[in-house]
Amino acid sequence: MNVPKPILERTLSAKIDEIGDGIAIALTDSILDLADDYEEFDEARSDVKGLFPKTFFYMS
Structure with missing residues (x-):
């Protein structure tokens, strides 16, 4: 992980x-x-997902 966990x-x-x-x-x-x-x-989840590229999470 590039950014320190804390x-x-x-x-x-x-x-x-x-x-x-x-x-x-x-x-x-x-x-x-x-x-x-x-x-x-849902707001917290959206905030976290926004930190990653759109194609990072795979949804089946």
Whole structure:
């Protein structure tokens, strides 16, 4: 990872873990947060996705 993990975690308010050759970004500690405030989760997800090129994430 080129940017130090603590800087990314503070900037994104997210937890970042390296898994194998990839990176996992957790936007919340609880899956229930999605039910409680989906709009806030969706905004955070959009913010994170905006940091990557449009073709970075594969959606099937």
